Amino acid sequence: MDNGQLRIESLNENQPEALTEITAIARKIGWGAIDILRAYYRGEAGSPSLEVKDKKDGPVTAADLAANHYILEQLQAAFKEVDFGYLSEETYQKGAIEKDWVWIIDPLDGTRDFIDKTGEYALHIALAYQGRPMVAIVGIPEADKLYFATKGQGSYVEMRDGSPKQISVSDRAKIEYLSMIASRSHRDKRLNTMLERMPFKERHFMGSVGGKISTIVDGNCDVYISLSGKTAPKDWDFAAPELILTEAGGKFTSFEGEDLIYNSGDASQWGGLMASNGRCHEELYALATQLLSEIDATSA
Incomplete structure (x- = not known):
């Protein structure tokens, strides 16, 4: 497959060689976008100021916009003859993109952490087919690390100066042995109460969904739980991290055990979402659902 020569009508989910080359x-x-984000983060000579602006769903910076422009420009140049759709946080307009194949992009996941200099930010690039991720990139700029996965081909991590290394989740299989990771800032009272009642061995908190999922595929943590409240996470928060996790042996579903569907018309992912090493996934979301029911009954 030469850049720009792959035609969408010839591409389907059962063409591993084409998907490998797309990856x-x-x-x-992804590495180019990492360089852009790191330059802004460090305020290196030649990089403009962050120019932080507040939007309805959170802040946006010049770094978000610069990385977004670069990713879209590079993808469209590489696949200029391909009829891909593009769903990006920075250019999103409500409504499904009427394409089978859609790139789902978050150029800067964890903007608040980027602004606050915690180092816990990431970038996400996913290619979805009929609403399900087939190719995924998650970059962790401050670790100079990039995770990638292709459907059916496993998950890998590479450092700037090293060869890709295949990764897999932990084999811890009892809830009381598991380490949980959750959002540092996006937690309401319901989620906090539920997490406190689950008998995890350890609890950790950090920014960026991509960063949190990286701790699971690295084997340092085992469970990530998201629960929408007045707002909900978006497609671009989950599409790339999901495939990185599932190709590493984990699971990522709703509390009902259903797969997430992307580019469905509403980019918000409402309800409870469970990502884990997969060893006791069904038990985890059943317990979470039970605890939520008890919490809601108490507060009614």
């Missing part, structure tokens, strides 16, 4: 191109673009 290779996306990896190069």
